[in-house]
Amino acid sequence: MPILIDYPVVKRPHRTPEFTAQDKEIRTILCPQMAPIHFALFQAVFENQGYCFEVLPEVDREAVEEGLRYVNNDVCYPAIVVVGQLIQAMKSGKYDPDKTALMISQTCGGCRSTNYATFLKIAAVKAGFHHVPIIPFSIDIANGSTKGINVNFKMLKKMFLAFLYGDLLLTLSNRCRPYETVQGSVNALTETWINRLRQEILSNGKHRMTDFAVRIVRDFDVIELTGEGTRPRVGIVGEILVKYHPGANNHLISLIEQEGGEVVIPNILDYMLYCLTSDEQRKRYSHVPFFAGLKSSIGVRLIERQRDKVRNILGKSRRFAPMGTIRHLIRLAEPIVSTCNHTGEGWLLTAEMVELIEQDIPNIVCVQPFGCLPNHVTGKGVLKELRSRYHKANITTIDYDPGSTEVNQLNRIKLLMAVALQNFPK
Ligand code: SF4
Known part of the structure; x- marks a missing residue:
């Protein structure tokens, strides 16, 4: 006799309007x-x-509280942070709901990041903003997934440059800031370059990408530093939002610098290339439509060709080393995890840790939202293997969520730094 299950009737949330x-x-x-x-x-x-x-602007504690009010607390910490921040802004009274739309990222993978836009829609409806359009921003946006956003080739190219320059400025400023002779000079130089690049983008300037890269590297190459290279280098890897958002990781870069380290953070473009290689990697094990695989290979080649120019410039500098390629990262991850791990940060997380260790940066902080299963598999889950391959690896994992105490995070960093300083050649 069939078992009848009395499923509760699920009420569909109100639909928020589309952005036109x-x-x-x-x-x-x-x-x-x-x-x-x-x-x-x-x-x-x-x-x-x-x-x-x-x-x-950066998220604060109130935004997290706001997120908890509207998103179930078993949902990922990044979702709570971004939804909270948007709802907080809407409730602030600063924005007219009839003249505002909300954008949120959507990575369309196997984890909860696929549902971020839905979380935001439900939160907006509950908070009384059901008439505010929500724009899911995913890689598909370039294919016209959102009617009102027309991403043409010119815009796509500018987006790529924004991330390329962003990576460059973040890398160079982290490399120089701990040794600056004049306090605040590195952040001031970074700010100056952000403003110049913004003007270039806004005014459709005709400068070539390499002109700016040369000038940025030259400026950071000559900035006055004292005691360069006297601190142990510490890599930060992990979930993308917690890794780059100072408010979400309780200002991890400043904390490591205060504790006597120099921070190294992998490029955001590596994450984008990792997303792009997804079809290409899957093709090795399962059926992927021919054109999807081809698109992925062409996209990777185009981006890497532009990054080669920056690699050349960095290679000629006094202070900085060129970034690696996505192909190199794939080769580093392959002996440890399958490169078909494409959920969350997937194989990239393992590859970034191996790359740092091979660059003689054995001190690594792996940040992940509490309960982020994919990153626990390719982050925390590979630590045993990494430690057995690289005996000098000094890796700590830190979980972030609204309930985690800062004291706990601080203790872990202090412990990592104590080992890093002890092992650092005097
Ligand atoms: S990567 Fe982790 S934190 Fe991000 S959506 Fe997926 S499960 Fe959540």
Whole structure:
């Protein structure tokens, strides 16, 4: 006899309206913060295309509380942070709901990041903003997934440059800041370059990408430093939002610098290339439509060709080393995890740790949201293997969620730094 299950009736949430071409003229798009340097440039890309676009400032405790109010607390910490930040902005009274739209990232993978836009829709409806359009920002946006956002080739190219320059500025400033002779000089130089690049993007300047890269590297190459190279280098890897967002990771970069370290953070473009290689890697084990695999290979080649120019410039500098390629990262991960791990940070997380260790940076902080299963598999899950392959590896994992105590995180960092300083050659 069949067993009848009495399923509860699930009420569909109200639909929020779609962002249309007319909305472009009247609405300000609010975007949550993720990586302050990159997103300042990202904002300029949208402004250049005629959108009224605003990236919200760093998240605070109140935004997290707001997120907890509207998103179930078993949902990932990054979702709580970004939804909370957007709802907090809407409730602040600063924005007219009839003239505002909300943007949120959607990675369309096997984990909860696929549902971020739905979480935001439900939260917006509950908070009384059911008439505010929600824009899911995914890689598909370039294929016209959102009617009102027209991502043409020019815009796509500018977005790529925004992230390329963002990576460059973040890497160079982290390399120089701990040794600056004049306090605040490195952050001031970074700020100057953000403003110049924003102007270049906004004014459709005709400078070549390499002209700016040469000048940025030259400026950071000659900035006055004292005691260069006298601190142990510490890598930060992990979930993308917690890794780059100072508010979400309780200002991890500053903390490591205060404890006597120099921070190294892998590039955001590596994450994008990792997403792009997904079809190409899957093709090795399962059926992937021919054109999907081809698109992925061409995209990777185009991006890497541009990054080669920056690698050349960095290679000629006094202070800086060129970044690795995505192909190299794939080779580093392959002996440890399958490169078909494409959920969360997937194989990239393992590859970044191996790359850091091979660059003689054995001190690594692996940050992950509490309960982030994919990153626990390819982050925490591979530590035993990494330690057995690289005996000098000094890796600590830190979980972030609204309930985790800062004292616990601080203790772990202090312990990592104590070992790092002890092992650092005097
Ligand atoms: S990567 Fe982790 S934190 Fe991010 S959506 Fe997936 S499960 Fe959540």
